[in-house]
Amino acid sequence: MDPPKVWQPLGPLAFKSESDETLSLEIGGQAEGREFLTRTVVLPPRMRVKIDEPFFALSSIHIYQLPAARVGVHSPVMGKPYIIDPFNWGNIWVYGIEIILTGYIRARNSAARAA
DSSP: OOOOSOOOOOOSEEEEEOOSSOEEEEEEEEOTTSOEEEEEEEEOTTOEEEEOSOOSEEEEEEESSOOSSOEEEEOTTTOSOEEEOGGGOSSOOOTTOOOOOOOOOOHHHHHHHHO
C-alpha cells in the first residue's frame, strides 16, 4: 500500500467548547513517523485552545464527561472546523475517510519492541 501523497502536520490544532463548564479531551492520532500520539487538552468555558503537538492524523477524541454544548476542532490544513454536537458523542465515524490497519513485525523484532 502506498503512503498518502501528502503527509503533513494538521496543526496547530485548535479546540473550542461552547460549554459553560471546563471540559477535558484526550486527543489520539499519529505523528510524522506514524507512531501513536496522545495529548490531553483542557478546554475552559467558551475559550479556544491551540496545541502545537505534531499531529499528522487524528484518530480519536475521547471526552471524560458528556458535554451539554458543541465542541469544535479546527486544522488550518483541513479548512472548515469539525463540529461535534452533544448528541453525537459515542463511536463517531467520519464519513469519507478510510481507516486501514495493516502491518507486520518480524518475530526477532517483537521482543525488542515489547520491552
